[in-house]
Amino acid sequence: MKEIAAFEAGIKLGALFHQFIGAPVSHENAEILERAMESCVMLQPHVVHAEVKIDREKLSERLSEFDYCSLGGEMIYARVVVEVDGFKATGILEWDEDRKYPLMKLSIR
Amino acid sequence: MKEIAAFEAGIKLGALFHQFIGAPVSHENAEILERAMESCVMLQPHVVHAEVKIDREKLSERLSEFDYCSLGGEMIYARVVVEVDGFKATGILEWDEDRKYPLMKLSIR
Amino acid sequence: MKEIAAFEAGIKLGALFHQFIGAPVSHENAEILERAMESCVMLQPHVVHAEVKIDREKLSERLSEFDYCSLGGEMIYARVVVEVDGFKATGILEWDEDRKYPLMKLSIR
Amino acid sequence: MKEIAAFEAGIKLGALFHQFIGAPVSHENAEILERAMESCVMLQPHVVHAEVKIDREKLSERLSEFDYCSLGGEMIYARVVVEVDGFKATGILEWDEDRKYPLMKLSIR
Numbered sequence: 001m002k003e004i005a006a007f008e009a010g011i012k013l014g015a016l017f018h019q020f021i022g023a024p025v026s027h028e029n030a031e032i033l034e035r036a037m038e039s040c041v042m043l044q045p046h047v048v049h050a051e052v053k054i055d056r057e058k059l060s061e062r063l064s065e066f067d068y069c070s071l072g073g074e075m076i077y078a079r080v081v082v083e084v085d086g087f088k089a090t091g092i093l094e095w096d097e098d099r100k101y102p103l104m105k106l107s108i109r
Numbered sequence: 110m111k112e113i114a115a116f117e118a119g120i121k122l123g124a125l126f127h128q129f130i131g132a133p134v135s136h137e138n139a140e141i142l143e144r145a146m147e148s149c150v151m152l153q154p155h156v157v158h159a160e161v162k163i164d165r166e167k168l169s170e171r172l173s174e175f176d177y178c179s180l181g182g183e184m185i186y187a188r189v190v191v192e193v194d195g196f197k198a199t200g201i202l203e204w205d206e207d208r209k210y211p212l213m214k215l216s217i218r
Numbered sequence: 219m220k221e222i223a224a225f226e227a228g229i230k231l232g233a234l235f236h237q238f239i240g241a242p243v244s245h246e247n248a249e250i251l252e253r254a255m256e257s258c259v260m261l262q263p264h265v266v267h268a269e270v271k272i273d274r275e276k277l278s279e280r281l282s283e284f285d286y287c288s289l290g291g292e293m294i295y296a297r298v299v300v301e302v303d304g305f306k307a308t309g310i311l312e313w314d315e316d317r318k319y320p321l322m323k324l325s326i327r
Numbered sequence: 328m329k330e331i332a333a334f335e336a337g338i339k340l341g342a343l344f345h346q347f348i349g350a351p352v353s354h355e356n357a358e359i360l361e362r363a364m365e366s367c368v369m370l371q372p373h374v375v376h377a378e379v380k381i382d383r384e385k386l387s388e389r390l391s392e393f394d395y396c397s398l399g400g401e402m403i404y405a406r407v408v409v410e411v412d413g414f415k416a417t418g419i420l421e422w423d424e425d426r427k428y429p430l431m432k433l434s435i436r
Contacts, residue, residue, distance in 0.1 A: 002111075006112040010116040011120070011213055014120035018128040024370045029366035033363055036360055039355070039359050040351040044393075044395075065316070070239060070291055091116065100282040100283065106112060126349070128240060129241075130349035130397060131345055133258040137257070141254050142258070144254075145253075149242040151247075152242045152243070153286075171427070172427070175426070179348060179399075179400055210391035210392060221329055221330055223330075225336060225416070225431075229340055232340065232341025232345070233342070236342045236343075236344075309334065
């Protein structure tokens, strides 16, 4: 059913955000972190696609004197597609600068 | 819409699980941890009810020699109700012993 | 021994930071979150004192349109005292604005 | 100083454990997760070496019906070496079956 697909997409985005937020990140390990985050999402039930991008500009702005920082909500873009009984739900996580909030959006078909 | 309510319920359960799993827990602080977890969920958009229970029997089984352990998926029960445009979606997180999995279920009306 | 006390103090601060960073926080639940965080630290071996403060001004600055935000390193002050074989080690976690970094400091006696 | 090296080693192990515990893991992504975890530790101040191993046997035992599980303390081995002013401190995180506890040990020279 449609609602189950939507529910499952929501679970994946909530999980991704709260599992990895705070992880030490720099330009050096951003890519391996992106791949690891995607690999974690891909294991979860019903997921057919996962894409994670860490915004390198936001990362640069946040770097500490030690050249890394904690992974923050303002840096994460994620797109997760789940499929349940033929319904595909796509969840997108993206920082909304106006709302100062990691907004999660759903599209379904 | 119904799907948005389902999506939002999913986000909350995924977030709750992955934010707090691993937290040090014992019989002494289980209650304050439950209340803190509920308080975090209640802040999130569209949430109208949140209830978290840490299974004291499972907790007892998992206690280390130091009388506490890491909060594990097998101990957490959570029930979150969100409301979007008049649709109420209830998400329930509960350990499924047969599947060895923290199953999340949805009901909606 | 002195080094063990220092090691144990370090463990507690690293654990506290990375367990709770990202948790939903507002002026409403900041206090219960502080108490829950302290309760988690107090369970760990050798801890004799734990104090956590969430900076309400920094919190105000970071609030999203939804009146809460993710707990960030710039908001957390923590002081943990451990005792091992008569040596007391105090670890302090405090945001360093110049370094843009959650600095952790040790004092021991 | 010796104590600072010990303190820094402790921070790294506490951070590693509490950041990644709960992450979805299977035989498929265990290796990328190990590398990502190491990459995070390597960014932190004073670290000269980091090694993370996820115990594949313990992982197999814990797999859910969906062929993955949450990363648990009983699966993680980590070894972190920090150097401060010529002092090298090695912190080791390893599950202690008797104590049912993810024990952290220090050696220093």
